[in-house]
C-alpha cells in the first residue's frame with residue numbers, strides 16, 4: 001500500500017469545509033431546543049422536539065426540498081433532481097432528533113445535518129437518477145416511553161400499536177402525547193414506506209466509541225449493529241419498619257434486586273462480546289427507615305449473535321425468579337424491546353467504502369455496539385452507516401464533540417456515495 005493511502009488528514013473539498021461549518025452552527029442551534037435550559041434534554045413529542053423539527057424543516061425547505069412531518073412526528077424532506085422520471089427510487093438518509101437527558105449535540109443530529117449538507121450541494125450539480133430524502137426521527141433514544149426507535153419503526157412498519165398505551169413519568173399516554181404534538185395515532189400506517197420504492201437507507205452517526213480516534217481516522221464504515229434486548233424487571237417484597245422487623249423475617253426487594261444485578265454483571269463478564277447493564281432502579285417506598293417493598297429495574301443486553309443474546313436473557317430471567325424464590329419475593333419480567341443484530345448491506349457498504357477511499361481516507365470497518373435507526377430500517381431496505389470520530393469516544397454526555405474537518409470528510413464521503421450509486425445505475 002503506498003504511503004499516501006495511509007494519510008490521516010485528507011483535505012476535504014472547499015465546499016464541504018464550508019458546509020461542515022454550517023452543519024456545526026446548526027447543531028448549536030438545535031442544542032438550544034431543550035426541555036431544560038441548563039442542559040440538553042429533548043424527548044419524544046415535547047415542545048423542544050417541535051422547535052428542533054421546525055428548524056430542520058426550515059433548512060430543508062430552503063434547500064429546495066418538499067418537507068413536512070409524518071404521523072409519528074418524524075421530520076421528512078424530499079428532493080427530486082429536475083427531470084427525474086416517475087417511479088425512480090429513493091435513497092434515504094436519516095438519524096434522530098430526540099436526545100437522552102443531559103445529552104451532547106451530535107448524537108443523531110449530525111446524521112440529519114450531514115445529509116442536509118449533501119442535498120444542498122446537489123443543487124449546483126446534475127442530480128442522480130433517484131430522489132433523495134432526509135429523515136429526522138422523532139424518537140430513537142426511547143427516554144420518554146422506555147421504548148426506542150419509535151420514529152423508524154413506524155416508517156418500517158414494525159411499530160407495535162400497544163406502545164400507544166404506554167405512559168410517561170407524568171402519566172401521559174403516548175397516544176395523547178402524539179396527538180398533542182400534531183401527530184396522528186390513528187394514521188400511523190400512512191408513514192409506512194413501501195420497500196419497493198427504496199434504494200437504501202444511509203445513516204451518518206458519531207462513533208460513540210474510541211476506535212476511530214485510536215486509528216486516527218475521521219470516518220469509518222460500519223459492518224453491523226449489535227442486537228439488543230431491553231426488559232423491565234420488578235422485584236416485589238414487603239415494605240416494613242426498618243427498626244422492628246428482624247432480618248430473618250424480611251422480604252427486602254432491594255436486597256434481592258442487588259443480588260440479581262450482581263448476576264447480570266457476572267453474565268456480561270462471562271460471555272465474550274456480551275454487554276449487560278442495569279441502568280435504572282426505582283426503589284419504593286424509598287425511605288431510609290423503611291425496608292424496600294418494590295424495586296423496578298431496567299435491563300439492557302446486547303450481542304452481535306442473536307442466539308447468544310437470547311440465551312443470556314433467558315438465563316437472567318430464570319435467575320431473577322430463582323433469587324426471588326429464595327427470598328420470598330415476586331419477580332415480574334416485561335420485555336420492552338428486542339432488536340435483532342443487523343449486518344449492513346454488502347453492496348451499499350462497498351459503495352460507501354469506495355466513497356471513503358475516493359476522499360483519500362484509509363478504510364476501516366467497525367461494528368456498532370450502540371443501536372441505531374438503521375437497524376430498524378434494515379427490515380425494509382439495504383442499509384449502510386458511516387461513523388464519524390468523536391472526541392474520546394464520548395457520547396450521551398454534554399462533552400460530546402466532533403471537528404469541522406471530520407464532518408467535512410463525512411460530507412464529501414456521502415456526496416461521493418451518491419455519485420457512486422448514480423454511476424452504478
Ligand SMILES: [Zn+2]
Pocket residue numbers: 096107108140205
Ligand atoms: Zn444516536
